[in-house]
Amino acid sequence: MTLRSVDLRKEPVEAVLDRVERMLGVRLDRETVVRKRRSVGARTDRETWVRIERRGLDRIGVQGGDGTASAEALRGIAKPAWLAGVAWRDEAEPVIWRADETGLLPGAPVGSAVVAKDPGLAEEWWASLNASLEALAAQCTNRIATPDTETLTQELVTATIHSVFPGIDTAVTDWRPAHADLNWANVTAPVFCVFDWEDWGMAPRGLDAANLWAASLAVPPLADRVRTERRNDLASRDGKLMMLFVAAKVLGPYADPDDPRLALARKTAEQMVQELQAG
Known part of the structure; x- marks a missing residue:
């Protein structure tokens, strides 16, 4: 199956946001949604941030797609705390979706x-x-x-x-x-x-x-x-x-x-x- 080239700034993402809400048990503030080429982020009702990424299976590699979660082990670095994460395989394309919940940014x-x-x-x-x-x-x-x-x-x-x-x-x-x-x-x-x-x-x-x-x-x-x-x-x-x-x-x-x-x-x-x- 060929992977589509997708720009999430232009694609409909409501269904993805709904799924993330259900899986993480949060409500995303749609007024705060930030859309980038391969990720979407939004503030939640528990004063956290959720970042959602679309990545092709061919780009997962041997280390997986858990960069944000694994970075929680790093020490001495000014970065938001990682709190939770969920991932799923797209039903129609060779794509992994991953959502990570982190603390809010300081600015x-x-x-x-x-x-x-x-x-x-x-x-x-x-x-x-x-x-x-x-x-x-x-x-x-x-x-x-x-x-x-x-x-x-x-x-x-x-x-x-x-x-x-x-x-x-x-x-x-x-x-x-x-x-x-x-x-x-x-x-x-x-x-x-x-x-x-x-x-x-x-x-x-x-x-x-x-x-x-x-x-x-x-x-x-x-x-x-x-x-x-x-x-x-x-x-x-x-x-x-x-x-x-x-x-x-x-x-x-x-x-x-x-x-x-x-x-x-x-x-x-x-x-x-x-x-x-x-x-």
Whole structure:
């Protein structure tokens, strides 16, 4: 059976919301529903949040689809507490639906995934980001990160980088736990909190920092701030590879010619190529 390409911002989801209410024993506030491409979320009548995701069976992988629940074992990270979860197989398509109930966020998301203006974050925010990423890197897990639901392997790193920057030695030597989808839509302010943990797992050092940097490229001072705050990761060899990895996604064959990130992504990538080739 072929899996349909679905955007949940456009699909009817009432039946899914009704089913989640029955399975979790909650009532979802329809006025608070947030719809994204592959997930839907809403506030509940017991002052919690429920996030519902649609994921194809071919994207479940060996680690399953329980990223948010398994992240509850992580310590020292500013994130919402996981409370309950349910999952079911779609009756008509090769799809798993999963709903996770968590505590409410301490603030609103900073912005969309990619920001167009500086959010003016406080020093305490950056300190909490750094503390959380350092704590995450020190954890142990057998999970493998799945950015964009694709299992992150050495082969994927190589293929993505070489699609734009051929000839680079892409061998990764330092794999660490990562959120794997760190962007401005998945962190809150003014109090820092990182959420949407469905794709976390082992990844090359610097992936999270590189993702946040790429999401900031339309605001050069913000991109510079990310590089400064996460300089230890991004100055490492694997960190430079991750900057090329995310830059390749910005600059690749499907790049938007009007994307304001293109110029800085290209300039920085050229610098990374030179540094990596110089050893």
